[in-house]
Amino acid sequence: MTALSTERQTSLASQALIALGLAAGPVVALGFTRFAYALLLPPMHQELHWSYAQAGGMNTANALGYILGAAGAAFWARKRGSRAAFLWSLALSGVALLATAATASLPVLLGLRFAGGFTTAVAFVVGSALASRIAVGAVQRRSALLVAVYMTGVGIGVVISGLVVPAALSSGDAGWRTGWLLMGVLAMIALVPAWLGARAVAEATGTHAATLSGEQIRRLGPTFAWYILFGAGYVSYMTFVIALLKSQGLGASMTALFFVVLGVASVVATLSVWGHLVGRLRAGRAPALVAALVFLGVLPVLLMPAGPVAALLSAVVFGGGFMAGPTAATVIARRMLPASGWTAGIALLTVAFSVGQAVGPLLSGLMSDGEGGIARGLWLSAGLLVLAALTALVQREHTAS
Template sequence: MSRPLSRWHEPLTALGLAAGAVVALGFARFAYALLLPAMRGDLHWTYAQAGGMNTANAAGYVIGAGTAVFWARRFGDRLAFVATLAVSALTLLLTAATADYTVLAGLRFVGGITTAITFVLGSALAARIATAAHQRRAALLVALYMAGVGIGVVLSGLLVPAALGSGGWRTGWLLMGIVSVVAIVPALLAVRRIAPVEGRASGTLPRDALRSLAPTFAWYVLFGAGYVSYMTFVVALLREQGLGTTATATFFVVLGLASVAATLTVWGRLTGRLTGGQAPALVSALVLVGVLPVLLLPAGMPAALLSAAVFGSAFMAGPTAATVLARRSLPATGWAAGIALLTVAFSLGQAVGPLLSGLLSDHGGVAVGLWLSVGLLAAAALVALRQRAYHPAHLPETTQPAPSGAR
């Protein structure tokens, strides 16, 4: 039976949940960029076909995010989180077993469904680790969970090059699948320490809260389309610019390390302090700045590393900001549903972005496709500024910000 966590066990529990984020985004979503050049060369794909793989994954992600609350209500959010993590690990293993485009797209689609459920429910569980905590501490725990994405990016940056140098892209998927199976253990230990939510998880949300969050929903669509286009094709651009496997792997590791460091030291605190759409707008602006070095500066390692450091420091702050906004604006029984709806918006953007960017890349080069990211992220920042702070009167006191000076 779960019992209240000590302040020492709270961060350890968040780290255990972060194993789900390692697999859901670090491996299943972002590592594809590292494997894409080898897969595209071996399987003779166009950029549109390559982007179509991520579109299949994002389409599954939309379905997974949209049904996450159903699975939470049917099996309990803790069991659904661990079970979908296990299925995600299986899809990674199976991806290593085929070269058929349709089968690969199907696996990416199924993986999108399960990783979305894992990520949404993991976010809601992380938000519930310290339900009665001050908003800033709660934001830090959410950020700790989100840091798992950066950890996954770092691990993939270390595993994939080794795989490409020995057994090829299939070995890369296989290694990540094996690590994902291992990740089930800390995730299982973590969920056992989180108490069930008081009251049944709700699939319906207050209309006034949804209306007030409309700019955030629009921002998340644009942000998802913009950032994932870069993450899908930036390694392909770097390879076109002459960087080899070691250099692109270094780029990925720096990106992941920047994500972990900034998520833990900056964004967890900052998103707890900023109000309204300030955090989403700032995140979008910094991610945009992170795209520019590989497009504007002379091709080479300095531009790649600068891009990795700036982009990596901000891109996972988007989901952190969205989760914190949901936590502030909704009752605890609605957190999973609110995060799920926001993730659907995020996923819609991620479904469209890579396909459009791939089409532009086929006609004008990868750099042209990446300029789409710049435009989408600029629009996202402007839309986010329209979000106003929302202070619902119906929320229980434990989800409201504590008085100044509270710990």
């Protein structure tokens, strides 16, 4: 092995560690704030006497906050600096999680979910831009791999949630409160690796656009449409799949295993497959492939006989694809936009993603309250993912300008 190749490997290893530190952002933003709710929904639904529409409305409130947070992320990064915006928004996300444990009031909980959505969106978008800048000037494949390392934070957060929340729920009637409390404490601990990662990335220099031009937005139009449909489809599944599995008779240990397997599949696939593949696929092929795989991941719990086999197969396939969506979106923004537009581009794409995430759980919840139950709501998820895959294929490749 030559000295040059050794130096390159050392450089990649150090850059990967920086991306892993930044990955504390998606650990909290999605792993804890967004997806842990799927485990906490059944006891909250039962003990607080919610309808499925109200339960879905909690994630809709979170997604509405996410929309506003994503829309303002470029502003806060420009005003406060990327590192400060990332760390402060992450800290406030932890406060929102802690506060969720302190109340049973639906209006207050909706407000906290909204606030948590706002702060986590800023953290996620700015963290994505920081991850994109770790290796400025590097080949696309290295940048895509580092973005993928950043996105593994979601799977890591899902695994932690799958281990911690079921243990909290076993503590008694107030178990859902304990679950939110533990998520908040862990979010505060996550500030340490987040700070270490953020301080290693230089602040952006030069003029950085707060918005994109009309032409740049039009060029990425199919990707925006894909992200709306993908967000609506995948989050409907993530919101209600645990409730479905419980209604099919699976116990707490099985649903916890499902969540852990889903998270592990996400981490492994993001690093071993998507981190390499997304950087190679052009135009809308990567988003289309992601949506198609996630669609296949929904089908086992809908078509196969209820039981552990269907649940775990769904966890592996769905988990292997769902966080490749944000990876693909971030890489497309980096590839097709000038560096000055990366934060704004990622922010606008995240807004599109959040619009889908706001609408999906509410519609799925309304359908689940009717005849056919939760399975009917999850068929909506499957249909939206098919539409997302077809829409992504319309995207054409453009040079950064």
